[in-house]
Amino acid sequence: xxxxxxxxxxxxxxxxxxxxxxxxxxxxxxxxxxxxxxxxxxxxxxxxxxxxxxxxxxxxxxxxxxxxxxxxxxxxxxxxxxxxxxxxxxxxxxxxxxxxxxxxxxxxxxxxxxxxxxxxxxxxxxxxxxxxxxxxxxxxxxxxxxxxxxxxxxxxxxxxxxxxxxxxxxxxxxxxxxxxxxxxxxxxxxxxxxxxxxxxxxxxxxxx
Amino acid sequence: xxxxxxxxxxxxxxxxxxxxxxxxxxxxxxxxxxxxxxxxxxxxxxxxxxxxxxxxxxxxxxxxxxxxxxxxxxxxxxxxxxxxxxxxxxxxxxxxxxxxxxxxxxxxxxxxxxxxxxxxxxxxxxxxxxxxxxxxxxxxxxxxxxxxxxxxxxxxxxxxxxxxxxxxxxxxxxxxxxxxxxxxxxxxxxxxxxxxxxxxxxxxxxxxxxxxxxxxxxxxxxxxxxxxxxxxxxxxxxxx
Ligand SMILES: [Fe+2]
Numbered sequence: 136x137x138x139x140x141x142x143x144x145x146x147x148x149x150x151x152x153x154x155x156x157x158x159x160x161x162x163x164x165x166x167x168x169x170x171x172x173x174x175x176x177x178x179x180x181x182x183x184x185x186x187x188x189x190x191x192x193x194x195x196x197x198x199x200x201x202x203x204x205x206x207x208x209x210x211x212x213x214x215x216x217x218x219x220x221x222x223x224x225x226x227x228x229x230x231x232x233x234x235x236x237x238x239x240x241x242x243x244x245x246x247x248x249x250x251x252x253x254x255x256x257x258x259x260x261x262x263x264x265x266x267x268x269x270x271x272x273x274x275x276x277x278x279x280x281x282x283x284x285x286x287x288x289x290x291x292x293x294x295x296x297x298x299x300x301x302x303x304x305x306x307x308x309x310x311x312x313x314x315x316x317x318x319x320x321x322x323x324x325x326x327x328x329x330x331x332x333x334x335x336x337x338x339x340x341x342x343x
Numbered sequence: 344x345x346x347x348x349x350x351x352x353x354x355x356x357x358x359x360x361x362x363x364x365x366x367x368x369x370x371x372x373x374x375x376x377x378x379x380x381x382x383x384x385x386x387x388x389x390x391x392x393x394x395x396x397x398x399x400x401x402x403x404x405x406x407x408x409x410x411x412x413x414x415x416x417x418x419x420x421x422x423x424x425x426x427x428x429x430x431x432x433x434x435x436x437x438x439x440x441x442x443x444x445x446x447x448x449x450x451x452x453x454x455x456x457x458x459x460x461x462x463x464x465x466x467x468x469x470x471x472x473x474x475x476x477x478x479x480x481x482x483x484x485x486x487x488x489x490x491x492x493x494x495x496x497x498x499x500x501x502x503x504x505x506x507x508x509x510x511x512x513x514x515x516x517x518x519x520x521x522x523x524x525x526x527x528x529x530x531x532x533x534x535x536x537x538x539x540x541x542x543x544x545x546x547x548x549x550x551x552x553x554x555x556x557x558x559x560x561x562x563x564x565x566x567x568x569x570x571x572x573x574x575x576x577x578x579x580x581x582x583x
Contacts, residue, residue, distance in 0.1 A: 141430070142429065143428050143429070143567045144356055144541065145352065145353065145567050145568065146515065146517050146545065146567045147356055147358065147538075147544065147545060148357045148358060148516060148517055149503075149516070149518040149532060149535075149536075149545070150365070150368075150535075152503060153451075153453065154441060154449045154451050154453075154454070154503075155503070156451070157449060157451055157466050157467050158441025158466075158469075159441075161465065164451055165450075165451075165452065166467060168408070169400075169465050170401070170467075171398070174396075174439075196370040196371050197371070197372075197374075204453075210388075210389060211385075212384075212385070218384060218388040220388035220389055220390065220391060220509075221509070222346055222387055222509060223388055233390065234390060257383065258383075258384065260383060265385075268385070270511055272514055274516055276367050276371075277367030277368045277369075277370070277372075278360070278371055278372075279357070279359065279362060280354075280358060281515070281516060282373065283380075283512075300380060304378060309375075332370075332371050333371070333373060333374055337373055339375075340373050340377050340378070342351075342354070342377035342378065342379045343382060
């Protein structure tokens with residue numbers, strides 16, 4: 136026998152199920168008057184610093200059908216690369232920026248939308264800069280444990296090339312699943328980013 | 344709270360992605376290996392929600408949607424602590440819950456179960472853990488309900504929980520079950536969890552000591568989030 140480590144086990148995950156929106160975005164699904172607004176619906180204020188961008192996409196299952204009951208969450212640094220979090224020790228993030236977005240996906244098309252600012256660079260553990268990116272977390276009926284992935288920006292070719300995480304990915308053909316091409320829609324820089332849960336185009340998901 | 348990277352997630356303890364007994368997972372489960380990502384600031388940080396986020400009835404599902412009286416059903420209190428894997432309390436954790444009403448019916452457009460809606464029950468609530476990691480909310484006990492999976496599958500009574508810790512890597516959604524429910528051991532979603540001990544940690548016992556006499560029974564549900572390394576022995580970032 137040896138001494139016990141006395142460590143607890145993390146609570147096991149269970150699927151968010153088909154009605155995750157009741158708990159996480161109740162106003163979106165018609166439960167009004169309980170909360171004034173859905174958490175994470177707006178990330179910006181008029182005075183938020185940085186370039187306004189839009190991130191849109193859908194989540195596809197292995198048959199090619201877009202999910203209409205998913206919930207996508209986004210976490211990112213501000214335009215200067217600082218996180219609005221107590222764990223951020225490098226400086227104070229823009230107080231007019233939440234860094235956190237939550238999108239239920241359109242009921243008809245399944246499209247998720249985030250209106251945000253383009254994040255600045257955040258250092259890797261060894262101090263090298265990471266390419267600008269946002270973290271995405273996806274839950275839905277049929278997903279037993281939330282899926283972590285990232286979105287990198289298609290117009291940051293040099294930074295993506297040098298990124299310490301992207302450059303370490305062995306299967307080079309899969310790197311593109313993390314990079315959103317830039318378009319301009321209604322005058323707004325827009326990054327279209329579809330996520331594939333399965334199949335030839337399966338998105339890279341991380342064990343973080 | 345200072346903090347380094349999080350302990351590796353034990354993915355043999357969590358349900359795997361592909362669980363054919365739960366049919367929807369078949370086409371929604373990634374088939375390629377996950378890519379290991381040593382935590383960076385992007386994973387070690389996370390949104391923190393202040394108590395100012397909350398309305399006064401957010402933690403009271405008996406009252407927060409009611410229009411002309413209390414909802415039908417068994418009045419209960421659900422309480423417990425949010426801890427990390429080292430047993431330390433996690434203060435300031437936002438907990439969001441959602442559930443069916445006493446008849447097993449959700450307030451949702453896509454819900455087709457024939458049990459009736461309760462005009463006084465919305466089915467969502469939220470709270471934030473205190474300095475000692477404790478939380479509580481008041482609700483009515485949800486009913487079990489049938490669902491389309493096998494020809495005759497029923498969910499045990501359960502409450503869905505979404506929890507934010509201090510880092511985005513701690514993000515967790517799970518479900519709480521009730522002691523003594525025979526449907527727990529027949530449920531294909533519960534059965535996605537491979538380890539019986541992991542399932543038992545999701546079953547809240549009746550807690551008579553915290554019952555409000557002549558009013559509500561209590562169930563105790565502790566939640567454990569991932570623990571994190573001390574920053575002391577980790578590589579320091581440039582400029583720090
Ligand atoms: Fe449910």
